[in-house]
Amino acid sequence: NRNERRRIGRGKLRLQKWYVALSDTQKKKISREVIQMVLARKPKMCSFLEWRDLKIVYKRYASLYFCCAVEDQENELITLEIIHRYVELLDKYFGSVCELDIIFNFEKAYYILDEFILGGEAQETSKKIVLKAIEQADMLQEEAEAPRSVLEEIGLT
Amino acid sequence: MPAPIRLRELIRTIRTARTQAEEREMIQKECAAIRSSFREEDNTYRCRNVAKLLYMHMLGYPAHFGQLECLKLIASQKFTDKRIGYLGAMLLLDERQDVHLLMTNCIKNDLNHSTQYVQGLALCTLGCMGSSEMCRDLAGEVEKLLKTSNSYLRKKAALCAVHVIRKVPELMEMFLPATKNLLSEKNHGVLHTSVVLLTEMCERSPDMLTHFRKLVPQLVRILKNLIMSGYSPEHDVSGISDPFLQVRILRLLRILGKSDDDSSEAMNDILAQVATNTETSKNVGNAILYETVLTIMDIKSESGLRVLAINILGRFLLNNDKNIRYVALTSLLKTVQTDHNAVQRHRSTIVDCLKDLDVSIKRRAMELSFALVNGNNIRGMMKELLYFLDSCDPEFKADCASGVFLAAEKRWVLQNPTINAGSYVRDDSVPNLIQLITNSVEMHAYTVQRLYKALLDDISQQPLVQVASWCIGEYGDLLVSGQCEEEEPIQVTEDEVLDVLEGLLVSNLSAPVTRGYSLTAIMKLSTRFSSVNRIKKVVSIYGSSIDVELQQRAVEYNALFKKYDHMRPALLERMPIMEKTATNGPTEIVQTNGETESSALDSKHPPSITQPTNQANDLLDLLGGNDVPVIQTALPTKPASAGGELLDLLGDLSLSGGPTPAPAPSVPISQTPFLLDGLSSQPLFNDTAAGIPPMTAYNKNGLKIEFTFERSNPNPNISVITIHASNSTEADMTDFVFQAAVPKTFQLQLLSPSSNIVPALNQGSVTQVIRVLNPQKQQLRMRIKLTYTLKGAPVQDLAEVNNFPPQSWQ
Numbered sequence: 001n002r003n004e005r006r007r008i009g010r011g012k013l014r015l016q017k018w019y020v021a022l023s024d025t026q027k028k029k030i031s032r033e034v035i036q037m038v039l040a041r042k043p044k045m046c047s048f049l050e051w052r053d054l055k056i057v058y059k060r061y062a063s064l065y066f067c068c069a070v071e072d073q074e075n076e077l078i079t080l081e082i083i084h085r086y087v088e089l090l091d092k093y094f095g096s097v098c099e100l101d102i103i104f105n106f107e108k109a110y111y112i113l114d115e116f117i118l119g120g121e122a123q124e125t126s127k128k129i130v131l132k133a134i135e136q137a138d139m140l141q142e143e144a145e146a147p148r149s150v151l152e153e154i155g156l157t
Numbered sequence: 158m159p160a161p162i163r164l165r166e167l168i169r170t171i172r173t174a175r176t177q178a179e180e181r182e183m184i185q186k187e188c189a190a191i192r193s194s195f196r197e198e199d200n201t202y203r204c205r206n207v208a209k210l211l212y213m214h215m216l217g218y219p220a221h222f223g224q225l226e227c228l229k230l231i232a233s234q235k236f237t238d239k240r241i242g243y244l245g246a247m248l249l250l251d252e253r254q255d256v257h258l259l260m261t262n263c264i265k266n267d268l269n270h271s272t273q274y275v276q277g278l279a280l281c282t283l284g285c286m287g288s289s290e291m292c293r294d295l296a297g298e299v300e301k302l303l304k305t306s307n308s309y310l311r312k313k314a315a316l317c318a319v320h321v322i323r324k325v326p327e328l329m330e331m332f333l334p335a336t337k338n339l340l341s342e343k344n345h346g347v348l349h350t351s352v353v354l355l356t357e358m359c360e361r362s363p364d365m366l367t368h369f370r371k372l373v374p375q376l377v378r379i380l381k382n383l384i385m386s387g388y389s390p391e392h393d394v395s396g397i398s399d400p401f402l403q404v405r406i407l408r409l410l411r412i413l414g415k416s417d418d419d420s421s422e423a424m425n426d427i428l429a430q431v432a433t434n435t436e437t438s439k440n441v442g443n444a445i446l447y448e449t450v451l452t453i454m455d456i457k458s459e460s461g462l463r464v465l466a467i468n469i470l471g472r473f474l475l476n477n478d479k480n481i482r483y484v485a486l487t488s489l490l491k492t493v494q495t496d497h498n499a500v501q502r503h504r505s506t507i508v509d510c511l512k513d514l515d516v517s518i519k520r521r522a523m524e525l526s527f528a529l530v531n532g533n534n535i536r537g538m539m540k541e542l543l544y545f546l547d548s549c550d551p552e553f554k555a556d557c558a559s560g561v562f563l564a565a566e567k568r569w570v571l572q573n574p575t576i577n578a579g580s581y582v583r584d585d586s587v588p589n590l591i592q593l594i595t596n597s598v599e600m601h602a603y604t605v606q607r608l609y610k611a612l613l614d615d616i617s618q619q620p621l622v623q624v625a626s627w628c629i630g631e632y633g634d635l636l637v638s639g640q641c642e643e644e645e646p647i648q649v650t651e652d653e654v655l656d657v658l659e660g661l662l663v664s665n666l667s668a669p670v671t672r673g674y675s676l677t678a679i680m681k682l683s684t685r686f687s688s689v690n691r692i693k694k695v696v697s698i699y700g701s702s703i704d705v706e707l708q709q710r711a712v713e714y715n716a717l718f719k720k721y722d723h724m725r726p727a728l729l730e731r732m733p734i735m736e737k738t739a740t741n742g743p744t745e746i747v748q749t750n751g752e753t754e755s756s757a758l759d760s761k762h763p764p765s766i767t768q769p770t771n772q773a774n775d776l777l778d779l780l781g782g783n784d785v786p787v788i789q790t791a792l793p794t795k796p797a798s799a800g801g802e803l804l805d806l807l808g809d810l811s812l813s814g815g816p817t818p819a820p821a822p823s824v825p826i827s828q829t830p831f832l833l834d835g836l837s838s839q840p841l842f843n844d845t846a847a848g849i850p851p852m853t854a855y856n857k858n859g860l861k862i863e864f865t866f867e868r869s870n871p872n873p874n875i876s877v878i879t880i881h882a883s884n885s886t887e888a889d890m891t892d893f894v895f896q897a898a899v900p901k902t903f904q905l906q907l908l909s910p911s912s913n914i915v916p917a918l919n920q921g922s923v924t925q926v927i928r929v930l931n932p933q934k935q936q937l938r939m940r941i942k943l944t945y946t947l948k949g950a951p952v953q954d955l956a957e958v959n960n961f962p963p964q965s966w967q
Contacts, residue, residue: 045515046479077444118316119284124346125401126391140236
């Protein structure tokens with residue numbers, strides 16, 4: 001059961017997803033603490049941190065850190081695989097994803113996450129199926145927007 | 158009004174800000190624009206505005222004014238709106254705000270929407286942040302979707318159900334029927350989420366667990382197929398087929414097999430298969446192996462399988478990947494209790510991990526190493542651990558040192574190297590170490606010698622110096638008599654020892670606490686050494702020390718020399734073996750020699766500090782000044798109040814049973830710390846002498862007073878008497894005061910009573926503890942005075958108590 005996951009770039013939070021109910025202040029505090037801890041880690045250290053009664057599993061991809069706070073009995077190694085799978089999904093979707101993609105398309109990053117993970121657990125283990133679902137939903141979105149842009153083109157806003 | 162700027166545009170603009178202030182300004186400007194746009198109820202651009210708001214919220218700016226807008230988006234018919242709306246709800250809303258409940262209806266409708274992607278959005282949102290109320294309202298819809306044939310929805314419904322169950326456990330039953338054929342699905346997504354759902358249900362309810370045990374064969378089959386089936390591109394991860402599903406199945410099997418022989422047996426083969434066939438070159442394979450090991454260790458597996466599991470962990474320890482090593486150490490730590498011998502086999506690898514660069518790994522290795530210490534390997538292990546202690550980071554030192562002591566404690570061995578560890582000891586471990594030393598009786602001579610030598614080398618490590626001083630004070634006689642067996646006894650004279658201790662007193666390196674230890678140690682040596690005059694000199698010098706703490710001690714010790722010399726041997730005699738007062742740790746241990754407050758005794762300080770004049774003995778007066786005089790005691794003048802924190806060795810010694818004016822409402826019995834309290838800690842009095850018969854001391858007019866006895870083992874001169882006062886009349890006896898006087902050769906202390914109301918009709922009793930010091934072993938006699946109020950009338954009585962059983966004072 002995963003509690004939160006977040007992506008951190010250059011010390012700035014790019015995305016964060018919470019699966020437990022906490023106040024905004026609490027979330028901010030926790031984020032600050034975890035960011036500090038993770039950024040303090042040296043390259044030779046292992047990917048797991050103990051924090052309060054949770055474990056933080058993190059992995060660095062280029063300029064981004066992906067962190068997951070999981071409960072104590074969770075399998076850390078498979079959590080690393082989950083993180084990796086998410087990055088793969090982003091990569092496939094954006095085509096060689098970089099940090100800017102996530103910054104400018106944060107809502108898409110969330111949509112992808114929400115197709116992969118629900119309530120803290122993986123809902124789909126097939127990369128293909130997740131990406132297909134996103135694709136379909138994107139098309140649905142375009143269809144909905146299409147009529148208006150046609151009107152805009154003609155000049156009838 | 159011009160169209161609000163696009164999201165990407167805003168992001169670009171904000172990123173050009175060079176300072177925090179500039180960014181804030183831009184944000185504020187845009188927020189204002191968005192606010193007015195919201196006010197205009199603009200449907201077209203609501204979506205865009207909320208998206209921008211979400212971005213700003215992510216940067217840390219407040220966005221709560223967008224909450225209602227999210228709800229409007231959710232209610233919209235446009236998919237784009239719904240997508241952003243639900244995202245906004247998940248980011249901005251939470252169950253604390255009532256606003257979130259407004260979503261319920263929308264979600265309900267969307268759960269039944271014709272488009273599965275809309276249904277998906279609703280399920281996702283509910284499963285992510287649904288409150289208990291929402292879950293209650295919508296559980297039925299979720300349950301319906303759990304039975305659909307649409308795998309896209311079914312898998313989401315399963316996880317949504319998990320969330321519902323977590324929020325409202327009572328609803329778990331209603332999902333039971335739908336789970337019937339979940340595992341027959343071919344779709345991996347559904348399988349995975351179904352296993353998660355089943356796991357959740359089994360973890361929460363023993364009944365469910367029993368019910369689902371029958372699924373074990375099916376789960377085994379699915380797992381087998383995953384392993385045996387050929388390459389499946391859709392689910393492949395580095396050559397392994399759907400590792401996520403494999404891990405979840407293994408976890409469910411663990412839960413089902415625990416404490417159940419049949420289930421465990423049914424999964425034995427597959428576990429062995431997974432354990433031996435899984436590719437270990439990549440993390441993903443190891444993740445599966447890890448889960449397998451955890452399962453093997455938790456169920457009732459046969460021993461061969463367990464050994465296999467531990468060997469896997471052993472191999473993990475040698476893996477280059479530090480994550481794997483970490484995970485191995487964690488698992489071994491969990492199993493070391495149950496499979497101690499198997500883990501022992503990997504001890505050398507574990508000890509090697511102490512040298513790892515990673516802090517988390519080092520810590521785990523240290524914990525595991527301590528767990529592995531036993532009688533056979535202690536010498537070798539200690540060597541490694543002490544080397545580790547020397548070279549490890551400061552953050553470890555305290556825990557490692559304490560671990561070393563604990564290990565030593567378990568073996569009752571105080572070895573040479575442990576003394577070195579003492580320099581790293583935390584301040585609060587000093588009492589712990591002292592206790593450890595007193596308990597290793599056969600090592601006293603050796604210990605004091607080693608510590609003395611350590612002091613000669615270095616007096617800067619305060620905790621070590623404190624322990625050393627204490628030991629020298631306590632065992633100085635062993636030191637000078639050269640009794641050490643463990644190593645070559647050193648020749649040291651009394652003067653040399655005193656030189657060292659005095660050196661501590663004057664050294665700039667010594668902390669005030671350390672000085673206190675030294676002075677007390679010097680004092681203790683007055684009964685162990687023959688050079689008493691020198692000690693007297695030192696003590697009197699410090700009577701005018703600027704350090705108030707030292708001054709007080711010195712003055713008291715001085716008084717001990719001058720007026721109470723007959724008591725000095727008893728006071729300063731060898732410490733008995735200490736018991737720990739609590740299991741929580743060293744800070745709970747009551748220290749001796751007045752170093753720390755004995756909390757049990759000092760709960761009520763005497764209300765006034767009496768002057769050092771011979772106080773009229775009130776009780777005697779009341780008793781009519783007969784031939785049972787009592788020792789009066791004078792008080793040493795206290796220098797400016799020394800914080801009142803420390804136990805006064807020679808504190809207030811006014812006779813117990815204080816003068817008549819009672820400070821309302823409590824009983825005016827002074828809480829004078831008894832002379833020997835400074836040395837005897839409370840727990841000692843738990844040593845009861847078997848079978849000293851109790852006696853009735855007084856029984857008149859409905860008031861009965863019984864005495865029960867305890868002898869304190871280490872000091873046979875002290876008797877502990879507990880009085881039990883009971884009242885057989887119809888009314889309560891209030892303002893009950895018990896006072897006692899003893900003959901001249903005795904010393905008496907009364908502790909505070911349990912209460913001053915003796916309940917009527919024997920419904921309870923008042924207890925009070927009396928401590929009697931009887932150094933001359935004379936027959937105990939006592940005169941008691943009782944005062945109380947019964948039915949409004951005051952009552953007073955005197956009595957003599959002579960029939961003490963011989964065992965109580967001999």
